[in-house]
């Protein structure tokens with residue numbers, strides 16, 4: 001094992017990694033050869049740490065969400081594949097109106113981590129009585145979709161990303177760039193159901 005990979009493996013513990021993991025098991029297409037090393041990030045801290053370490057050590061890595069849009073060669077990937085499973089979601093503020101009937105919620109700000117599936121996102125919004133219709137039927141995760149989905153982008157108030165200097169910054173959706181940014185989480189403004 002390359003000593004640089006050993007540094008990463010030792011820092012997380014060997015039991016957190018899989019070796020020669022078939023990527024066909026993680027892509028919607030069902031294609032993909034083995035990943036030399038495979039890691040699942042369960043917290044933002046882990047995701048930031050492992051990507052920052054790969055960059056510092058100059059090791060090839062690739063991050064994916066649910067694998068619905070990626071095509072991986074049968075030859076696999078000679079580096080570290082990171083699966084994003086950071087999926088916390090919370091309501092951080094609500095805007096409402098006080099009437100004689102009580103307080104009616106009009107809009108909420110929801111923070112979602114990038115590995116949250118769109119399915120769980122929609123379930124959460126429905127449970128909070130917030131508009132979810134335009135997000136339904138999208139496959140994948142918040143992180144994979146933010147680069148593509150106009151619906152998600154239009155609702156994004158701010159997006160927390162890891163930039164190329166491995167610093168965490170907050171940006172607007174229009175400044176998002178797949179070559180420059182790893183999405184950690186985003187805050188969305190969502191209207192209440194009528």
Ligand SMILES: Cc1cc2nc3c(=O)[nH]c(=O)nc-3n(C[C@H](O)[C@H](O)[C@H](O)COP(=O)(O)OP(=O)(O)OC[C@H]3O[C@@H](n4cnc5c(N)ncnc54)[C@H](O)[C@@H]3O)c2cc1C
Pocket residue numbers: 062063064065066067068069070084114115137138139140141142143144145146148149150178181182183184
């Ligand atoms: C059947 C089908 C229907 C679709 N319909 C629609 C549609 O109606 N509207 C629409 O907008 N899109 C649609 N899409 C596209 C869909 O939104 C993308 O497939 C989605 O982005 C995939 O999310 P994922 O988590 O599976 O991404 P993955 O396939 O896991 O990754 C896709 C890319 O995003 C990158 N990525 C993933 N997470 C992050 C992150 N946190 N930070 C940085 N980069 C990241 C990966 O590196 C990779 O390059 C459709 C796709 C399919 C397959």
